[in-house]
Amino acid sequence: MDTRIDFYPTHQHQGYKLRPGRPVLFGATLVPGGVNFAICSRYATSCTLVLFEKGAPEPMVEIPFPDSFRIGNTWCMVVFDLDYERTEYGYRMDGPWDPAAGHRFDASKILLDPYAKAIGGRDVWGKPPDWNDPYPHRARLIFEDFDWEDDRPLEKPLEDLVVYELHTRSFTRHPSAGVKHPGTYAGIIAKIPYLNELGVNCVELMPIFEFDEFENSRPNPVTGETMYNYWGYSTVGFFAPKTGYAATGPFGMQVDEFKNLVKELHRNGIEVILDVVFNHTAEGNEQGPTLSFRGIDNQTYYMLTPEGYYFNFSGCGNTLNCNNPVVRMMVLDCLRYWAAEYHIDGFRFDLAAILGRDPWGAPLPNPPLLESLAFDPVLAKCKLIAEAWDAGGLYQVGSFPAYGRWAEWNGKYRDDIRRFLKGDEGMVPVIAERIQGSPDLYGWNKRGPTASINFITCHDGFTLYDQFAYNHKHNEANGEQNRDGGDDNHSWNCGVEGETDDTEVNALRKRMIKNALAILLMSHGVPMILMGDEVGRTQRGNNNTYCHDNDLNWFDWTLLERNADLFHFARQMIALRKTHPLLRTREHFGTSATQADIIWHGTQAWNADWSPGSRTLACMFRERQAGQAGNTSPVLYMALNGYWDALPFELPELPVNYRWHLFANTALPAPHDIYEPGHETPLEPYQHSFLVGGRAVVILIGRP
Amino acid sequence: MAIEVEVSTRDRVTVVTVAGEIDGGSAPGLQARILPLLQQDSSLILDLRSVTYMSSAGLRVLLLLYRQAMSRNGRVALAGVAETIKDTMAVTGFLKFFAVADTVDQALTTLQQA
Numbered sequence: 001m002d003t004r005i006d007f008y009p010t011h012q013h014q015g016y017k018l019r020p021g022r023p024v025l026f027g028a029t030l031v032p033g034g035v036n037f038a039i040c041s042r043y044a045t046s047c048t049l050v051l052f053e054k055g056a057p058e059p060m061v062e063i064p065f066p067d068s069f070r071i072g073n074t075w076c077m078v079v080f081d082l083d084y085e086r087t088e089y090g091y092r093m094d095g096p097w098d099p100a101a102g103h104r105f106d107a108s109k110i111l112l113d114p115y116a117k118a119i120g121g122r123d124v125w126g127k128p129p130d131w132n133d134p135y136p137h138r139a140r141l142i143f144e145d146f147d148w149e150d151d152r153p154l155e156k157p158l159e160d161l162v163v164y165e166l167h168t169r170s171f172t173r174h175p176s177a178g179v180k181h182p183g184t185y186a187g188i189i190a191k192i193p194y195l196n197e198l199g200v201n202c203v204e205l206m207p208i209f210e211f212d213e214f215e216n217s218r219p220n221p222v223t224g225e226t227m228y229n230y231w232g233y234s235t236v237g238f239f240a241p242k243t244g245y246a247a248t249g250p251f252g253m254q255v256d257e258f259k260n261l262v263k264e265l266h267r268n269g270i271e272v273i274l275d276v277v278f279n280h281t282a283e284g285n286e287q288g289p290t291l292s293f294r295g296i297d298n299q300t301y302y303m304l305t306p307e308g309y310y311f312n313f314s315g316c317g318n319t320l321n322c323n324n325p326v327v328r329m330m331v332l333d334c335l336r337y338w339a340a341e342y343h344i345d346g347f348r349f350d351l352a353a354i355l356g357r358d359p360w361g362a363p364l365p366n367p368p369l370l371e372s373l374a375f376d377p378v379l380a381k382c383k384l385i386a387e388a389w390d391a392g393g394l395y396q397v398g399s400f401p402a403y404g405r406w407a408e409w410n411g412k413y414r415d416d417i418r419r420f421l422k423g424d425e426g427m428v429p430v431i432a433e434r435i436q437g438s439p440d441l442y443g444w445n446k447r448g449p450t451a452s453i454n455f456i457t458c459h460d461g462f463t464l465y466d467q468f469a470y471n472h473k474h475n476e477a478n479g480e481q482n483r484d485g486g487d488d489n490h491s492w493n494c495g496v497e498g499e500t501d502d503t504e505v506n507a508l509r510k511r512m513i514k515n516a517l518a519i520l521l522m523s524h525g526v527p528m529i530l531m532g533d534e535v536g537r538t539q540r541g542n543n544n545t546y547c548h549d550n551d552l553n554w555f556d557w558t559l560l561e562r563n564a565d566l567f568h569f570a571r572q573m574i575a576l577r578k579t580h581p582l583l584r585t586r587e588h589f590g591t592s593a594t595q596a597d598i599i600w601h602g603t604q605a606w607n608a609d610w611s612p613g614s615r616t617l618a619c620m621f622r623e624r625q626a627g628q629a630g631n632t633s634p635v636l637y638m639a640l641n642g643y644w645d646a647l648p649f650e651l652p653e654l655p656v657n658y659r660w661h662l663f664a665n666t667a668l669p670a671p672h673d674i675y676e677p678g679h680e681t682p683l684e685p686y687q688h689s690f691l692v693g694g695r696a697v698v699i700l701i702g703r704p
Numbered sequence: 705m706a707i708e709v710e711v712s713t714r715d716r717v718t719v720v721t722v723a724g725e726i727d728g729g730s731a732p733g734l735q736a737r738i739l740p741l742l743q744q745d746s747s748l749i750l751d752l753r754s755v756t757y758m759s760s761a762g763l764r765v766l767l768l769l770y771r772q773a774m775s776r777n778g779r780v781a782l783a784g785v786a787e788t789i790k791d792t793m794a795v796t797g798f799l800k801f802f803a804v805a806d807t808v809d810q811a812l813t814t815l816q817q818a
Contacts, residue, residue, distance in 0.1 A: 083728045083729065084728055084761065085727060085728035085759050085760060085761055086728055086729075143760065143761075143764060145764065146797075147767060147771075147797070147801070180791075181795065185795075186795040189795075247791075247795050248792050248795055248796055251759065251760065251792060252759075252760060253760050253763075253792065253795075253796050256760070256763075256796035256797065256798075257795050257796050259797070260795065260796050260797030263797060264797075
């Protein structure tokens with residue numbers, strides 16, 4: 001291999017051997033004998049590669065790119081004989097300082113490569129940084145030789161997914177987690193048996209791209225505890241996994257550890273979706289630090305006002321200029337890299353409506369970035385999920401440009417189911433849409449139920465337990481006098497605000513949680529469960545815990561014992577969903593493509609009460625041919641009583657030889673609240689009506 | 705950091721005893737020394753009792769050895785891996801490629817049983 005001419009240096013700088021690099025391999029790439037460094041900037045006038053010995057305060061060398069190494073707007077160079085493990089690199093860019101024209105070059109800053117694949121500087125979570133470090137987030141070199149054996153993305157059909165949204169650190173940081181490496185990627189591996197027992201087959205990881213937990217960190221005015229950028233919705237580097245989440249971060253092995261996590265999840269039948277934040281960066285507005293993009297090519301990377309200030313459609317200070325072709329290419333390169341190199345199964349895009357705005361902020365009818373992602377061959381089998389709104393007021397649930405590919409977090413599902421559960425009037429016709437996969441949103445455009453990611457809770461807002469324990473948010477611990485966080489929670493505290501010893505209230509709360517889980521897992525579309533909701537995790541009424549590295553966020557595993565009935569209920573509901581293809585159709589009911597059908601009932605069979613005052617609804621899923629000509633497929637029936645008193649629901653007639661079996665009745669305490677699928681308890685043949693308790697859900701299975 | 709490498713034979717199996725820290729500096733030399741041994745013998749034991757640190761580059765030498773041995777239908781057994789190194793290997797997925805034993809004797813038994 002040393003017989004190729006291009007393995008030999010042609011230039012030298014202070015003893016470092018160099019050769020012109022290749023411009024299209026952006027970032028740092030290991031090549032035989034050396035490292036290919038490539039970076040682009042439209043407006044920079046010169047570029048210098050800055051190399052550090054790992055962790056050293058001062059550079060070991062600065063190598064200006066020779067003029068002949070620049071091609072177009074790219075600088076590229078191979079440096080030979082570097083110790084891959086001991087080298088950190090950054091860039092200095094010279095160019096105009098002219099904010100009104102959008103330029104903020106500053107050659108005194110050492111800049112992080114936007115394509116950095118590993119980033120040092122925050123190697124151990126929460127370890128206070130050296131605030132005087134001239135280069136706080138340091139690009140490192142990595143081997144891209146992970147041994148995947150025969151692993152690849154699982155490519156499960158979207159309709160079969162049960163998504164579990166989790167935060168890497170929160171999942172196993174609590175002492176009760178009992179894992180060897182709390183709060184890390186390795187910790188998640190240790191809990192795979194739990195995920196399998198619950199039955200979820202996809203984890204959606206809250207941001208794992210390198211971020212700075214110390215961004216805007218401050219002491220809690222009440223407790224004195226440090227408040228962090230804990231959730232991590234503020235990206236420092238889009239190509240690098242968060243080092244502080246890796247047990248092996250101090251050894252620089254976060255890339256291998258994260259890949260091993262993906263491999264192990266896949267081996268256990270669990271897909272991995274990443275929550276990606278391409279709407280803004282950690283650099284904030286003009287007051288923020290210059291870490292990377294601002295100093296490399298401010299006018300390219302950010303949406304700027306005519307005066308050169310930062311548009312703030314993200315609510316976080318700046319807005320990534322996603323439909324600039326260079327930025328679009330970076331986003332595409334990034335996702336391709338995660339799909340190909342990390343075997344990621346899908347992506348959930350934070351504030352995705354921003355990705356459809358032009359460089360001046362106007363929504364585009366045919367956004368090139370969204371189209372590129374939808375048609376990309378590497379991403380072709382990846383799930384693409386949009387949070388279809390942004391902080392600038394663009395709300396696109398039901399109308400996000402989909403190209404036959406994009407699914408959406410269905411915010412309307414969340415709000416409508418919450419309101420029905422809470423007892424609001426006028427919700428029956430609306431939740432009928434939600435339960436059948438929101439054809440009002442995704443039917444007319446033929447997107448189908450899988451365009452709808454159904455959720456009642458997610459990291460933003462109350463947990464499911466708090467949804468029924470608090471009427472109002474209690475965010476005092478966030479240090480903003482309870483002003484932050486949403487007020488549109490549609491929650492109901494079941495009679496007492498917060499914790500109580502009242503057994504009736506506590507029993508009702510559990511029932512409400514079970515009601516929510518039952519509806520979620522019976523609905524068409526793709527269900528998503530928030531980490532811990534299956535065991536009644538609480539945030540003590542805080543609906544915006546983005547800054548807390550404590551038990552407001554940490555999964556308390558003692559809940560698994562204390563709320564064993566909730567866990568059991570969630571588990572059986574997931575099992576039911578997996579048992580019955582009727583719950584996972586790819587098309588909406590009533591379309592010619594599907595053999596499945598939905599029939600609406602009320603307290604009277606065949607006669608749903610759609611009136612504004614109604615709080616009852618029942619639905620029946622079945623194959624059209626069920627009970628005929630040898631078709632013995634089951635019939636599923638769900639009665640929802642949102643009224644506070646028990647009501648008799650007349651049961652619809654079943655095909656001859658079929659009999660109703662009780663699967664779930666949330667009005668009953670455990671263990672009579674739910675049965676294992678296939679082991680439901682039969683009703684008497686003469687039972688033609690079922691008394692559904694106040695604020696309760698009943699699920700029946702009709703089968704021979 | 706210099707490392708010491710000693711090659712011996714036990715029951716016709718090559719045993720490579722390494723002492724020191726295996727990092728980006730020492731890994732290439734170690735690799736150059738061990739890879740040729742697989743030319744003659746498809747299986748070998750690495751005695752790592754006196755290895756105090758192993759970086760990512762060190763783990764990659766081990767994996768390269770494993771892949772080479774596999775291509776000759778051989779195996780690689782590791783003996784006496786320090787607990788911290790073993791832990792790093794487990795968390796990053798390297799460990800499961802190897803037969804692991806506390807001592808060279810046990811490693812020998814493992815290889816002979818296979």
